[in-house]
């Protein structure tokens with residue numbers, strides 16, 4: 122769906138304002154796409170996401186899987202001839218997508234992040250076993266990848282008990298309205 | 300003894316280097332063999348580490364991905380806990396990036412500095428040094444701690460793996476570059492360094508949990524390239540990379556993945572491998588025996 126001209130300017134400008142990054146310098150040379158290790162999981166290559174915004178296709182840009190698949194490894198930004206901080210633009214778009222309440226195309230990745238933050242909120246540190254269990258429950262999928270979980274337990278790669286901090290009040294302060 | 304030219308570096312006191320130490324969740328709660336060998340190593344080279352009191356998670360990729368406010372405040376609290384006058388040592392590349400970039404942001408932004416000081420009720424330490432484990436090798440001379448250093452690793456063929464830690468985010472690009480440290484250090488100790496294509500390809504991080512097939516794809520590329528280049532083992536400097544390279548690898552008869560700290564400790568004669576290697580999915584013991592690095 123095409124959005125109106127003013128709204129297009131808004132998204133592009135908003136990203137620029139929030140992250141200080143001007144992706145309009147992009148040459149569409151594809152260096153970022155060629156180097157991205159996770160391109161095959163994305164519906165648009167990173168530079169095509171910029172193009173979507175330039176074309177005023179805000180909804181497509183906010184709704185694409187690319188912004189969720191991107192792990193921020195910086196392979197692309199190290200290769201970019203225009204020194205564009207590509208993962209920061211992805212970040213900005215992800216936060217915007219969450220704010221607008223648009224349907225998230227990669228709900229599993231979002232659930233995973235939420236479960237990580239849940240344990241941090243609770244213990245001040247992550248607790249891998251709990252993250253994995255709750256994440257799997259949310260997906261109603263306890264069985265896939267079960268062999269892996271058991272292997273990790275057997276090799277004691279998942280501690281059973283969480284490591285907790287003392288001053289949990291400080292963590293409450295950090296997560297205040299959440 | 301350490302080189303006299305390094306004696307004035309911060310953290311140095313009566314021949315002993317002192318650092319406060321931020322382990323981070325990956326090392327603290329899952330990569331125990333990494334932490335254990337790292338602590339042993341530091342002890343052997345006369346480095347005193349004091350764990351940062353009551354540290355919290357740096358927020359990792361998850362806070363960064365979905366909650367900028369939390370992603371800013373979690374590292375901030377850790378910075379506020381760091382004792383004055385000694386460097387803060389971080390071993391996890393991902394924690395390092397989060398903490399250092401938050402630190403630099405506060406340092407360069409008076410409004411943020413004000414927020415920091417109000418929230419944690421103490422002045423911001425403008426002189427705090429935040430260093431990665433790799434930076435230890437600028438401050439000590441490893442060869443001083445052993446006889447015949449170049450005979451220690453017996454030409455074992457090593458594929459160094461950095462993951463994405465060499466591709467720094469733009470705000471850290473003018474900071475230290477760690478390229479070549481694994482190669483330089485381990486070749487001095489008699490390791491045979493192999494070069495191959497994917498030593499800095501990202502390991503997949505959390506996609507290993509949420510999109511296993513994507514992580515599997517990159518991990519298999521990394522491991523098979525290393526094997527094609529005739530490496531006998533891969534050496535990582537990140538606990539999370541280590542985990543992914545082990546659990547997401549589906550190539551046939553993969554080579555073992557060792558922590559940098561394990562090889563360093565072994566070169567110094569630490570004999571705790573019985574605590575470390577049972578935690579590896581691909582058992583490195585047969586290889587290490589074959590190479591004469593382990594006898595029992």
Ligand code: SF4
Pocket residue numbers: 146147148149150151152153154167168197200201202203204205207
């Ligand atoms: S590498 Fe940079 S300039 Fe080239 S297409 Fe990607 S973002 Fe654009």
Ligand code: SF4
Pocket residue numbers: 153156157158159160167190191192193194195196197198207208
């Ligand atoms: S930062 Fe994101 S877009 Fe860039 S290479 Fe890594 S995963 Fe791909």
